[in-house]
Amino acid sequence: MIPNSKKAAVLRAVAMGATIAEAGTAAGLSAWQAKESLRRLRRELGLDTTPSEIQASPQKYLKALQNFESKPQFDLRGPLVDKLVSALRLKSASDLTPAYLSNISASQLLSCGVTLVAVAELQEWLENHELSLKRNPPATGADVKAAERAILLLDAFFFDTETVRAQLANLQNSV
Secondary structure: OOOHHHHHHHHHHHHOOOOHHHHHHHHOOOHHHHHHHHHHHHHHHOOOOOHHHHHHOHHHHHHHHHHHHHOHHHHOOHHHHHHHHHHOOOOOHHHOOHHHHOOOEHHHHHHOOOOHHHHHHHHHHHHHOOOOOEOOOOOOHHHHHHHHHHHHHHHHOOOOOHHHHHHHHHHHHHO
């Protein structure tokens, strides 16, 4: 999956006169990935993204790109945004704001079919906005399993997990 920041870099470079291949190389992408990035941005921006069109009106594309980059969802993968809009029954992607998501718990996201990796990505996104997913203890067996997997991963990377293991045990005993 090509991050939006790389897609934006490709469009910006093409607007400044670069070929798709040159823009891709500058963004660390192959020519095919750069072309695909422009194609995907066409959907996001609602504009034609052929190099000739971009270079004919660079200010139009740079302004549209600036509006796109100013949205909080810019830092999230498009398919994840689409999944959240559907799972959370939002009217549009613009309703998916950090403030809104901070009222949702990891348990709620997992129960909607959001993966553990995506939950971690969303938590990181919220932390970048000085927020967090709504904090609550693991509510289901699946939540406990997710917490156990996180502990095992930390342990595999040589983190001290004794305290967090004790915390999880206390939570399990109190339920």
